[in-house]
Amino acid sequence: MKIRFQSDADLNAEIRDGVIRREPLIDFRSAEQANLEGIHDIEVLSIASQANRILVTHDRRTIPRHFADFISSHNSPAYLLFRKTSA
Numbered sequence: 001m002k003i004r005f006q007s008d009a010d011l012n013a014e015i016r017d018g019v020i021r022r023e024p025l026i027d028f029r030s031a032e033q034a035n036l037e038g039i040h041d042i043e044v045l046s047i048a049s050q051a052n053r054i055l056v057t058h059d060r061r062t063i064p065r066h067f068a069d070f071i072s073s074h075n076s077p078a079y080l081l082f083r084k085t086s087a
Helices: 013-022 041-050 063-073
Strands: 004-007 027-029 054-057 080-082
Touching: 004 013, 013 027, 041 054, 041 063
Parallel strands: 004 027, 004 054, 054 080
Antiparallel strands: none
16 A cells, blocks of 8 residues: 655645655645645545545644544544654
């Protein structure tokens, strides 16, 4: 199974672009491609999960709580990857 990634709307696009530039075969869908701008976190998690993608985000404020709610109420697997920001 190929690992596929989904950018959250708050992820700096330069990170995604840099990953793809270094390894063009990585399947890393942008938030724009998935129409995620302005969508509630639970729906973003659902979209990523339905597409079998790991969500990559900077959002440490609201996503962890929504992720916990999501995995406790859905049978499908969900994955989340945080991009560490500098202090």
